Amino acid sequence: MRRARQTCPCSFCANVPGDPWEQRRFCTKFKALKKNTSAKSYLEVSLKPCDASGFAAAGVLLFRRTEASVEVLMARELRDREAAREERGGDRLNFLGGKRLGVSESAISVAVRKIDLETGGKMSRSTIARMMNTGFPFVHWNVESKFVLYLFELTVNPTPKPAVFSACSR
Numbered sequence: 001m002r003r004a005r006q007t008c009p010c011s012f013c014a015n016v017p018g019d020p021w022e023q024r025r026f027c028t029k030f031k032a033l034k035k036n037t038s039a040k041s042y043l044e045v046s047l048k049p050c051d052a053s054g055f056a057a058a059g060v061l062l063f064r065r066t067e068a069s070v071e072v073l074m075a076r077e078l079r080d081r082e083a084a085r086e087e088r089g090g091d092r093l094n095f096l097g098g099k100r101l102g103v104s105e106s107a108i109s110v111a112v113r114k115i116d117l118e119t120g121g122k123m124s125r126s127t128i129a130r131m132m133n134t135g136f137p138f139v140h141w142n143v144e145s146k147f148v149l150y151l152f153e154l155t156v157n158p159t160p161k162p163a164v165f166s167a168c169s170r
C-alpha cells in the first residue's frame, strides 16, 4: 500500500508528530534546501552555509597518525551470508554516521550523535563535548550523497597538534 504524501509543514521540516524519515522524501522545504547545495565535492576547513542547510546525512572519520601512515576507523556493515556466498556483495565498509532526521538538526549534531551511538558510547565525554563545542578541523562535502564527513584526529595527548592537511587528503 502506498503511503499518503504529507504536505509541509511535515514532521521533517517543522518538528510536528510523525515519521520524519518517511516524510523527508516528500518535504518540499528539504527539496529546496538540497537543490541549493554545492555542485562539487570539496575538502575544506568549514562547511559552506548552503551545505549546512541542505545536507542529507553526516558522520565523522576518526583518524590517528602512526609512525608510518594514517589509520582511520570505519564501520563494517554485515551483509547476509547467502548474499555474500552468491557474490551479490559481502560485508561493506562505510563511514560512521547517519541520516538527518529534521531540518533543525545541524550537521555537527547529527555527526556527533551518530559517532557516539555507532562506537557504542566508547568515546570519552570530554571528546564528545569538544566535538560539539569546537567543531572539527576539516570537513568533506560529498555531492552525490550530500553527506558531510568531519575529520577528527585521535591523539594520546588531550591537546592535539593541528592536523596536517596532506595526511588526510588522499
Ligand SMILES: [Zn+2]
Pocket (backbone or CB within 6 Å): 007, 008, 009, 010, 011, 012, 013, 014, 026, 027, 028, 029, 030
Ligand atoms: Zn516538510
